[in-house]
Amino acid sequence: MAIDSQTPLRIGIVCYPSIGGSGILATRLGEILAKAGHEVHFISYEKPFHLDLDIPGLYFHPVVINEYSLFKYPDYTLPLSVRIAEVCETHSLDILHVHYAVPHATAALLARLMMNGAKRALIVTTLHGTDTNLIGQDPHYRPIIKYSIDHSDGVTTVSQSLKQQTLDTFTVKPPIEVIPNFHDPKPARRKSEAVRSELGLREDETLTLHMSNLRRVKRVGDILQALLLLKHKDKLRLLFLAGGNTEELTSQVRAFGLEDRVLIRTDVEDVADYIEACDFGVYASEQESFGLSILETLSHGKTVVATRTGGIPEVIRDSQTGFLAPVAAPEALASAIDRLIEDPDLCKRAGEAARMDVLSRFAGSQIRDQYIAFYRSLLSQHSQTLSNAST
Ligand code: GMT
Numbered sequence: 321m322a323i324d325s326q327t328p329l330r331i332g333i334v335c336y337p338s339i340g341g342s343g344i345l346a347t348r349l350g351e352i353l354a355k356a357g358h359e360v361h362f363i364s365y366e367k368p369f370h371l372d373l374d375i376p377g378l379y380f381h382p383v384v385i386n387e388y389s390l391f392k393y394p395d396y397t398l399p400l401s402v403r404i405a406e407v408c409e410t411h412s413l414d415i416l417h418v419h420y421a422v423p424h425a426t427a428a429l430l431a432r433l434m435m436n437g438a439k440r441a442l443i444v445t446t447l448h449g450t451d452t453n454l455i456g457q458d459p460h461y462r463p464i465i466k467y468s469i470d471h472s473d474g475v476t477t478v479s480q481s482l483k484q485q486t487l488d489t490f491t492v493k494p495p496i497e498v499i500p501n502f503h504d505p506k507p508a509r510r511k512s513e514a515v516r517s518e519l520g521l522r523e524d525e526t527l528t529l530h531m532s533n534l535r536r537v538k539r540v541g542d543i544l545q546a547l548l549l550l551k552h553k554d555k556l557r558l559l560f561l562a563g564g565n566t567e568e569l570t571s572q573v574r575a576f577g578l579e580d581r582v583l584i585r586t587d588v589e590d591v592a593d594y595i596e597a598c599d600f601g602v603y604a605s606e607q608e609s610f611g612l613s614i615l616e617t618l619s620h621g622k623t624v625v626a627t628r629t630g631g632i633p634e635v636i637r638d639s640q641t642g643f644l645a646p647v648a649a650p651e652a653l654a655s656a657i658d659r660l661i662e663d664p665d666l667c668k669r670a671g672e673a674a675r676m677d678v679l680s681r682f683a684g685s686q687i688r689d690q691y692i693a694f695y696r697s698l699l700s701q702h703s704q705t706l707s708n709a710s711t
Contacts, residue, residue, distance in 0.1 A: 325696060328357045328358050328359060329353075329358045329359070329414045329415060329692070329695060329696075329699075330358070330359045330361070330411055330412060330413045330414050330415075331350075331353060331358055331359065331360050331361070331413065331414065331415045331416075331417060331695070332360075332361045332362075332363055332404065332407055332408060332411075332413045332415070332416040332417065332441060333346055333349070333350045333360060333361070333362050333363070333417050333418075333419070334362075334363045334364065334400070334404065334416065334417070334418040334419065334424045334427070334428065335347070335362070335364060335368060335418075335419040335420075335424070336364070336419070336420070337364045337365065337366040337367060337368040337369060337371075338366075338369060339369050339533070339563050340533055340563070341448065341501070341610070341612040341613070342419045342420065342446075342448040343368055343369065343419070344369075344370070344612065345419070345448075345478075345501050345502075345612060346368070346417075346419045346446075347362075347368040347369070347370055347371050348502070348503075348504075348684065349417075349502075349687075349688065349691065350362055350371070350378060351371070351372060351375055351378065352684050352685070352688045353688060353691070353692070354375045354376070354377040354378040355375060356688060356692075357377070358377065358692075359377050359379075359411070360377060360378050360379070361379045361380075361381060361407050361411055361413065362378070362379065362380045362381065363381045363383065363400070363403055363404055363407055364380075364382070364383060365382065365383045365385060365396065365400075366382070367380050367382070368380075379411075381403060381406075381407050382403075383396070383399050383400050383403045384399060384403075385399050386399075396423060397423040397426060397427045397430070398427075398430070400423065400424070400427040401427040401428070401430035401431045401434065402431070402434070404416065404427055404428055404431035405431035405432075405434045405435050408431060408435060408441045409435060413441040414441060414442065414695070414699060415441060415442050415444055415695045415698075415699070416428050416431075416441040416442070416443050416444070417444045417446065417691075417695075418443065418444070418445050418446070418472075419446050419448060420445075420446075420447070420448060420450065420451055421445050421447060421451040421465050421468040421469050421472075422451055422455060422461060422464060422465050422468060424445075425443060425445040425468035425469065425471075425472050426464060426467075426468045428443045428445075428472075429443065429467075429468060429471050442473040442474065442695075442698050442699060442702055443471075443472045443473050443474075444472065444473065444474040444475075444476065444694070444695065444698065445468065445469060445472040445474070445475050445476070446475075446476045446477070446478070446499075447469075447475065447476070447477045447478070447482060447486060447609075448478055448482075448609060448610075449478075449482060449607070449608075449609030449610075449630075451465050451469075451486075452482060452485050452486045452489050452490075452609075453485060453489075453607055453609070456486075456489050456490065457489075462490070465490065466490040466491075466492065469486075469490065469492045469493075469494070470492055470493040470494065472494060473494070473698050473702070474494065474497065474694060474695075474698045475492065475494045475495075475496050475497070476496065476497045476498065476499045476691075476694065477496055477497075477498055477499075477609070478498075478499070478500055478501050478609055478610040478631065479498065479500060479609055479610050479630065479631025479634050479635075480498050480631070480634060481609065481630045481631040481633075481634065482609040482610070482630070482631060483496045483498050485609075485630075497694055499687060499690045499691060499694065500610065500631075500634070500635075500681070500682060500687065501610050501612050501615060501682065501687070502615075502682045502683060502684045502686070502687035502688075503612065503615045503616050503619045503678065503682060503684070504619070504683060504684040505592065505595075505616070505619040505620050505678075506592045507592065508590075508592045508593045508595075508596040508597075509590055509592070509593055510590070510593045512596050512597040515593050515594060515596070515597035516597050519557070519559065519583055519597075521557055524555065525555055525556065525557050526552075526555055526556050526557070526599045526600075526660070526661050526664075527556075527557050527558075527559060527597065527598045527599050528556060528557070528558050528559070528598060528599060528600055528601065528602045528625075528657065529558075529559045529560075529561065529594060529595060529598040529600075529601050529602070529617065529622075530543060530558065530559070530560050530561070530601065530602050530603060531560075531561040531562075531591065531601075531613040531616070531617070532562065532563065532603075532605075532613055533562075533563035533564040534560075534562050534563065534564040534565065534566060534568070534569055535564065536606075537605055537606050537607050537608075538603075538604065538605050538606075539604040539605060539606050539627075539647070539648065540560070540569055540572075540604065541572055542604040542648060542649075542650045542653060543558065543602055543604050543650075543653065544558075544572055544573065544576050544578060544582070545576075545650035546602075546604075546650040546651070546653035546654040546657060547576075547578055547581055547582075547654075548576060548578070548650075549650060549651055549654035550654050550657060550658055550661075551658045552658055552661040552662070553581065555661055556581065556657065556661060557581055557582070557583060558578075558581060558582050558583070558602070559582075559583045559584075559585065559594060559598065560582065560583070560584045560585065561585050561586075561588045561591060561594055562584055562585070562586050563586070563587075566584055566586055569584060570584065591616070592620065595616065595617055595620040595622060596620055598617075598622055599622065599660070599664075599667055600617075600622050600623045600624060600625065600660055600667055600670075600671065601613075601614065601617035601618075601622055601623075601624040601625070601626075602624070602625045602626070602653065602657065603624060603625070603626040603627065603632075604626070604627055604647075604650075604653060605626070605627055605629060605630075605632070605647075606627070606629065606647050606648070607629055607630050608627075608629055608630045608631060608632050609630050609631050610630070610631040610632075610634075610635065611626065611630075611631060611632045611635050614626055614632065614635055614636065614642075615635055615678060615682055618635070618636070618641060618642065618671075618674035618675070618677070618678050619674075619675065619678040619679075619682070620675070621671045621672055621674060621675035622671045622674065623641060623642050623643070623660070623667055623670035623671040623673075623674050624636060624641075624642040624643070624674070625642065625643045625645065625653055625656040625657055625660070626642060626643075626644060626645070627644065627645055627646065627647045627653075628644040628645065628646060628647070629647050632644070635682075636674075637673075637677060640670065640673050640677075641670055641673045641674035641677045642670065642674060643656040643659070643660075643670075
């Protein structure tokens with residue numbers, strides 16, 4: 321059956337449910353697709369963090385993983401593919417949108433093999449970075465990543481930079497569509513003064529914020545070194561909203577003698593409260609396909625000092641909405657931070673420009689419509705191919 325431009329779609333979403341850019345993005349996308357009247361089915365080993373199942377048209381299908389002593393290593397891809405096939409058949413999905421080629425697109429392709437005869441959901445694979453710049457470099461995974469990308473019906477990347485990296489890494493067959501991430505800021509629940517007082521900030525202190533799952537690629541040590549190099553070190557406090565293991569960060573802070581300058585919070589749910597309470601953000605990643613935390617910071621009207629790498633220059637307009645520095649150059653980070661401490665008006669102006677820029681380029685409704693248009697164009701090409709084959 322041909323799907324006209326008004327028919328609501330039935331969409332499956334496969335993502336990692338944990339806190340992390342790709343899972344957050346997939347969750348928010350599913351929610352706004354459901355709010356726009358589409359039927360959305362999440363498939364994962366756990367309910368994605370923050371997924372609001374009270375939204376009509378939104379469903380969650382858990383993947384059950386049993387352990388067998390025969391398997392030395394627990395397997396996820398096979399039960400995931402069985403679940404995908406079940407959900408595709410039971411709910412007649414039009415689109416299966418998988419976040420990551422491996423293992424999600426691979427499982428979707430296996431599911432397709434199992435469903436011979438049933439309506440074929442088109443597989444859309446969104447690459448978030450790891451498939452290309454981490455596992456894509458491993459010869460033991462590379463061929464299956466390329467296979468999973470090549471056999472997807474549509475492929476998207478979250479930035480132009482990741483598209484180029486993907487093309488340089490694999491000679492992939494399907495054209496790649498760039499659809500950036502989005503963020504609609506939530507209002508803070510607490511007043512900034514209350515948050516600053518909870519953090520023990522003096523009135524004249526500037527607060528900068530860094531949010532990430534602390535992995536080596538985030539180079540948080542460079543941020544600490546930048547702090548040591550500041551002219552105005554005594555006026556700045558740095559707040560980490562951290563996921564992952566904070567042990568290494570804590571010992572680095574101690575080794576640098578920065579205990580009175582650095583605050584670390586983990587498992588924070590009311591992120592908006594802390595972003596609203598800060599003056600600007602700071603990010604020192606070595607590689608970042610997009611930088612969803614940066615976008616989140618900018619969306620609250622806070623400018624950002626960050627490294628010029630990957631997709632970051634597509635998110636930040638240098639010297640307008642934020643300030644870019646080379647990777648692994650703490651002195652450049654320090655001079656950008658000093659400038660913002662010295663010139664609070666510049667900090668506020670750049671933050672306001674950032675808020676407006678996010679609204680005009682990265683609003684949820686705009687990016688949702690880009691995905692819907694992409695899904696519909698694939699469906700219409702597919703029905704054209706079927707009708708050509710039958711004549
Ligand atoms: O980098 C992370 O901490 C998480 C990772 C993920 O897989 O969720 O983030 C990747 O995807 C995000 C959403 O598209 C991007 O905003 C991040 O830039 C990207 N991380 C890297 O490229 C290192």
